[in-house]
Amino acid sequence: MAGNSQRKGAIKKSGKGNPTAGSGGRVRRGLEAKGPTPKASDREYHKQYKIKAAKEKAEARRPGPRKRAAGDAEWIIGRNPVVEALREGVPVNALYVAEGAERDGRLREAFQLSAELGIPLLEVTKPELDRMCGFGGNQGLAARVPAYQYAHPDDLLDVAKDAQEPALIVILDHITDPRNLGAIVRSAAAFGAHGVVIPERRSASMTAAAWKTSAGAAARLKVAQTVNLNRQIKEYQEAGCTVIGLDMDGDLTTADIHEVADGPLVVVVGSEGDGLSRLVAENCDRIISIPMVNSVESLNAGVAASVVLYAVAQFRA
Template sequence: MAKPYERPDKQKKNKKGATKGSGGKRRRGLAGKGPTPKAEDRVYHSAHKRKLERQRRDQGRHEREQADLVVGRNPVIECLHAKVPAEALIIAHGTGHDDRLSEAVLMANTRQIPVHEVPRRDLDNMTGNTLHQGIGLKIQPYKYADVFDLIAQVNERGENGMFVVLDNITDPRNLGAVIRSTAAFGGHGVIIPERRSAQVTGVAWRTSAGTAARLPVARATNLTRTIKEFKDNGYMVVGLDAGGEHTLDTFNGATDPVVIVVGSEGKGISRLVRENCDVIMSIPTADWVESLNASVAAGVVLSEFARQRRTS
C-alpha cells in the first residue's frame, strides 16, 4: 500500500525531544508594564480634561495679573492725573511731540516713573495694533484684598459695614464708576467675581479717578459662598432688581451692616445669588425708562443709604 503524500519541507514533531520555543515572546508578554498612570495623565480620562481646564484657568489668571498697558495720549494723561501705580512710560521712536506728550513726560518725571523710548514695532507688538499714538503707560498689577480680611477689619473698628458686590459686570468702566461711588458715599469695599468679570485694569483705574488706590477691591471665587459669609457676620444682603418687593423709597435698613448686590443691565443678578439675598429692591423710575446702567443704579442706592446713615 502506498504511503500518503508528505511535503518535503514539513518538519516532523519529535514527541520525545524539545519543541520549537516562542523565542521569549510569551515571557515578555507576561512581564509587568509598570505602575498605572494617574487618572489625570490618561488622555481618555475625564480627570485629564479637568486638568487641562485647570491649567487654562491658571494661565488666564496669570495673564490677568500681568502688568496692563494703557495706550493713547489722552488715556495715559488721565491715568497719570489719577496717580495710577505705573511701572514705566513707553514712547515709540519718531513720535511727533505735542502738548499732551510733553505733559505726560513731565508728569512721569515728577512721579519718578521711568521713561523708555522703544522702536515703534516693539510698541506695536506690545499692544497688538498700531492705534497707540506712539505712547503707552505700563500699569502695575492691582493688589486685590481678601473678603474675610475686609469683614474682620470693619468689625474691629466697630463700624456698620457697607459693601457692594458686582455680579455679571464685564465692563471695566462700570467697575471703575462703582468703585468711585462706593468711596464717595462711605462704602468699605467692592467685591467682584474672580472669573467672567471686569478686573481692575487701566480703564477701571481711569474711571475711578484714582479712588481705586484707597478703596479696597476683593475677588471672590464663589459669590454665593461670599454672600453667605456676609450673612453669617450679621449683614443684610440687598439685591437690586426690577420688580422687587421693596423700593428705595420704602427701605430703611441702610443703617445696619449691609451688602448691595448689583447685576448687569442685561442679565441682572444670577439665580443662586438672588436666592441668597435677604431683600430684592427696585429703584423707582419713570414708566418709559426700562432700566438703569449698573454703575448709575449703584450710585443712586449708595447715595440714599449714605443719607439714611447721616440722619440716623
Template sequence: MAGNSQRRGAVRKAGSKKGATVGSGGNRRQGLEGRGPTPKATDRPYHPAAKRAAAAARRDAKRPAAATRTAGRGRSSARAVGDETVYGRNSVVEALRAHVPAKTLYVASNVEADDRVREILRLALNQGVPLIETTKVELDTLADRGIHQGVLLTVGEYTYADPADLIEAAADSGRPGLVVALDGVTDTRNLGAIIRSAGAFGAHGVVVPERRSAGVNAAAWKTSAGAAARVPVARATNLVRTLRDFQQAGFFVVGLAGDGGSLVGDLDVADGPVVLVAGAEGKGLSRLVRETCDVVAAIPIASAVESLNASVAASLALYEVARARS
C-alpha cells in the same frame, strides 16, 4: 577553492594594498555603535533655531538697560504677558498717587508739560519708576489706539483682595461697612464706573465672582479714573457663599432689581453694614443670589419698561446709603 570563496567580492585580490582579507574583522564595529539621542535643535550651535534663541537671549539682556533710561529717546519694548496699561493723565496720576506697583512710565517726547504731567514725572522719579521717552506712534500702539494724552503706565497683573479682607477693613475703619457685589456683570467699563462710585461714596470695596465676570484690566482702570488704586476689588470663588459670609459678619445684603418690593431710599439699614448686590443689565440677579439677599429693593424710575445698567444702579444705591448716613 572550497566554499563560496569564488563569490565576487568575497576576497580581496592578491595584488591589493591591504592584502587578501575576508570581512572587516571587527575593525568597523565602533562605527556601528549608537551615539545617543539626537540633540534638540536649540542645542546645536549651527542650527537656525539655536541662532534665533541666542539672538532672543541677547535682546532680553539689553532690555533692562533700555528700561532704566531716563533721558533721551528709548525704544519702547513690548509689555510682558499679564501686564496692564493705564493711560490718560488723570488715570496715571491717580495710580502713582496710590503707589500702584508700576513697572514703566512712557512719556511722549513732545507732550505738553501741564501740572498733571509735572506731577506724574515727580511721582515717578520719587518712586523709582523707570521712565522712557518715546513717540506718539509707539504710545498709540501700547494703548491700542486709546486716548493716552501723551502718558502711559504699565503695571503688573492686578492683585485681587479676599472678601474677608473687606470685612476686616470695614471693622478697622470705625464706620459701618459698605460693599458692592456684582452678579454677572461682564462689561469692564461698568466695573470701572462702579469702582469709581464706590470710592466716591466711601465703600470699603467691590466683590466680583471669579468666573463669568469682568475683571480689573486696563479698560476698568481707565474708566475708574484711578479709583481702582484706592478701592480694593475682591474675587469670590462662590458669590452666594461669600454673601452668606458677609451676613454672618453682620452685613445686611440688599439686592437691586427693578421689581424689588421696597425702594432703596426707604430702607432703614444704612446705620449698619450693607452689601449692595447689582446684577447684569437684562438678566438681573441670578436666582440663587436673589434668594440669598435679605431684601430686594428697586430704584424708582419714570418708566417700567426702561432699566438701568449695573453701574448706574449701583451708583444711585450708593448715593442713597450715603445720604441716609449723613
C-alpha cells in the same frame, strides 16, 4: 542519606530537637493572618497611592495667600488715555514713548507728570512699542500698569471693623464691562463703602480700563475676588450682614433704605443685561428697586449702584 546532611533542604536539628531550616516552620509563621489587605490607595508603591498623595498635595496648596494677582501687567495706550490715567493717580510702572514722536501738549504734560510722580520714562522704537502693546494705535505713548492685587472678601469686614463702622460692601453679580466695574468702584469709594467683591470667572476684572474709569479710587478701596458668589453671600449673612439685591421688581425702594441700612449691609448689583441671576436673587434677604418716572425701564449698572449707595450714605450721615 549518609554524607548529604549539608544538601539544600536538609533538616538540621538543634540541641533540643526542634527543626529549623528546611522544616517549613518559618514559612507557616509567615502565612499566619495579618489582617485585611490594605486598600490600593494606602499601599505606598501602588499607582492609586501616588494619585491620592498628589491630590492631597494640591489641596494643601489651594488656600494660598489671601491676596491674588489679576495676571500680567496691563497697558494704557494713546495720548489722552495715558495723560488722564496719570492725572487720576492710576499706578504706573513706566511710561514708554516712541522715538521721533511729535511733541504736542499732551505728550509734554505726560512727561511733566511722569517726572513729578517719579515714573520712569523710556524711549523705544515705534515697532518695539507696537510689539509690547500688541496694538498699533498707541500714538507713540503707552503706560505700563501693574497687575492688580485682590483682597480676600473677609478683609472688607476687617476694614469696617477697624473704622468702627457698620460694614457696607458691594457685590457685583457678573458685571462684564470693566468701565462699569471702575465706575462702581469709584462710587463705592465716594459713598463710604468698605470694598467691592467680584467673581473670579465670567466677570470684568481690574484691568487698565477699570483702573482708569475708577479715577484712582481703586488705589484707595479694596476689591476682592471670590470663587463662589452665593457661598460668599451666605458667609456675609452669617457674619451679621443684611444682603439686598438691586432689581427693578423689588419689595423695597430706595425710600425705604432705613429698614436695612442701619446695620452691616451688602448691596448686590446684577449684570448689565440680565440683572441678578436667579440663585443670587433667592439668597438675598431683600430686593430693592429705584423708583423711576416715564417709560425708563432701567439704569446702567454703575448708575443704579451709585443711587443706592448714595441713599445708604444719606441715611447713615
